[in-house]
Each structure stands twice: as structure tokens, then as C-alpha cells.
Amino acid sequence: MRMLRPVRLHQALSRTVHTITLPDPDGGAAVWAVETHTMEDHEARLYRDGQRIGAAEMPAGFTVPGGRIEVDAGLYGVTRVHLVTPDGRERRLAPAPGTLEHRRAVLTRDHPRLSRRIAVTAVVILLVNLVLAVPAGIEMVTSIPQVAERFGTFTSPVVLPGWLLGTLTVAGVVAAVERAVTWRYNRIVDAETIWTSL
Structure with a gap:
């Protein structure tokens, strides 16, 4: 099983990782991550606690506890990476440290x-x-x-x-x-x- 690697500086323009922590049915919690390589392919990869468990061509949808993660990307980056709950509410996943989105968010904050x-x-x-x-x-x-x-x-x-x-x-x-x-x-x-x- 492939493990999720940190985003390196030289990958900032081509690779994104977004994460969300969701409760498990057994009472625990897991960190779910979606990885894309927009300049290499048009595939989204799903990870649970750092282990790859699925992949799909974008626009992609992955069923997770509490809903479905929807992913899509264009030429300039990810255009959608949201958890959609059964009642239709949407929550955007957070960019992982090292990604261009995370660096830009830190610049906005600081x-x-x-x-x-x-x-x-x-x-x-x-x-x-x-x-x-x-x-x-x-x-x-x-x-x-x-x-x-x-x-x-x-x-x-x-x-x-x-x-x-x-x-x-x-x-x-x-x-x-x-x-x-x-x-x-x-x-x-x-x-x-x-x-x-x-």
C-alpha cells in the first residue's frame, strides 16, 4: 500500500494535498487526504491516515464516513475538493502544509x-x-x-x-x-x- 508523502517545494506548482478529519462509525477518527498531480495526470488519489486506498479520474467522487469527497482540477490547479454531506452541505478540505494553497493562506494570515x-x-x-x-x-x-x-x-x-x-x-x-x-x-x-x- 502506498503511503502519502509530504509535499516538497519543487512540487508546489504540480502537486496538491487536501485533508479533512472525519469521525469513524466505531467512535474513532481518521484523517482523509486527497492528492492530485495536475501537471502529470488528471487523477485524484484518496488516502486514509496516510495510506492510499483509492484513485479515480477527475472529476472524482469518493465515499467517506459522513458523505462524499468531490474533486476536480483545471489547468491552473484544483477547482473543487469538498466534502458533500447527505443533506447537501459542503465543506472544503484544508490544504496540507507545503502546498502552494497552504503557503498562500499563511501569507494572507501573516x-x-x-x-x-x-x-x-x-x-x-x-x-x-x-x-x-x-x-x-x-x-x-x-x-x-x-x-x-x-x-x-x-x-x-x-x-x-x-x-x-x-x-x-x-x-x-x-x-x-x-x-x-x-x-x-x-x-x-x-x-x-x-x-x-x-
């Missing part, structure tokens, strides 16, 4: 002002990228012959130098990861991350 500045910067970056992506997206769609015949073509008035385009792309990925690890989502702000996840 340096709330810096945390807010990082969050605002991420939103600004994603909105700038979204505004710049709209004309580029229209140009790409109108370059399809069938669309061009019906609606004509469109040339984006915004032409960015390669270095700036690369910088904005990297900044956008970092901003998307920031939004993912802090469990923030907005249909408008995070619209660009939907396209890059396809």
Missing part, C-alpha cells in the same frame, strides 16, 4: 495587506490580457474562410511587440495560478483562463 495587493494585481493583469485578447480572438475567428465569407475579416488594431506579448502571457499564467490557489473566480475576470484551459 501579511494581509501584501496579500490584498497581490490579489488586486492579479485581477488587473487578467483584465488587461482579456481586453487585449478580444480583438485578437475576433481576428482569429474571422480568418476562418466560412466566417470571412459571411461577415468579412477583421484586423486587430493592437499589435504588441514579442517581448511584451511574452511578458503578458507569463504574467497571465502567474495571475491565474494566484486566483486558483486563493479559490477566487469571476466569470469576467477569469474569462481568459477558460480559453487557455481548452
Whole structure:
């Protein structure tokens, strides 16, 4: 039986572990953990007191005492890891020490002002990228012959130098990861991350 290993620093961007302690029917308690390797595969692994007892392709669901743990992930990290009780209530599992989510939560707790500045910067970056992506997206769609015949073509008035385009792309990925690890989502702000996840 495989044992759950601690999350190392070099795994922070690719591996997550979330835990929850649940009472057992016999009166005891067990620590349940869900592990994902979002850059390696799309599988969630379930552990009980550190021992692996199951795995499933995401979106995954595992039956545990008191309900069901539901797990899913996207390109930028885990999007759902919740215990759902029979009456429909949901409780998010806690990020384990060493994970990017845990490190970000500690930063929020210890340096709330810096945390807010990082969050605002991420939103600004994603909105700038979204505004710049709209004309580029229209140009790409109108370059399809069938669309061009019906609606004509469109040339984006915004032409960015390669270095700036690369910088904005990297900044956008970092901003998307920031939004993912802090469990923030907005249909408008995070619209660009939907396209890059396809």
C-alpha cells in the first residue's frame, strides 16, 4: 500500500494535498487526504491516515464516513475538493502544509495587506490580457474562410511587440495560478483562463 508523502517545494506548482478529519462509525477518527498531480495526470488519489486506498479520474467522487469527497482540477490547479454531506452541505478540505494553497493562506494570515495587493494585481493583469485578447480572438475567428465569407475579416488594431506579448502571457499564467490557489473566480475576470484551459 502506498503511503502519502509530504509535499516538497519543487512540487508546489504540480502537486496538491487536501485533508479533512472525519469521525469513524466505531467512535474513532481518521484523517482523509486527497492528492492530485495536475501537471502529470488528471487523477485524484484518496488516502486514509496516510495510506492510499483509492484513485479515480477527475472529476472524482469518493465515499467517506459522513458523505462524499468531490474533486476536480483545471489547468491552473484544483477547482473543487469538498466534502458533500447527505443533506447537501459542503465543506472544503484544508490544504496540507507545503502546498502552494497552504503557503498562500499563511501569507494572507501573516501579511494581509501584501496579500490584498497581490490579489488586486492579479485581477488587473487578467483584465488587461482579456481586453487585449478580444480583438485578437475576433481576428482569429474571422480568418476562418466560412466566417470571412459571411461577415468579412477583421484586423486587430493592437499589435504588441514579442517581448511584451511574452511578458503578458507569463504574467497571465502567474495571475491565474494566484486566483486558483486563493479559490477566487469571476466569470469576467477569469474569462481568459477558460480559453487557455481548452
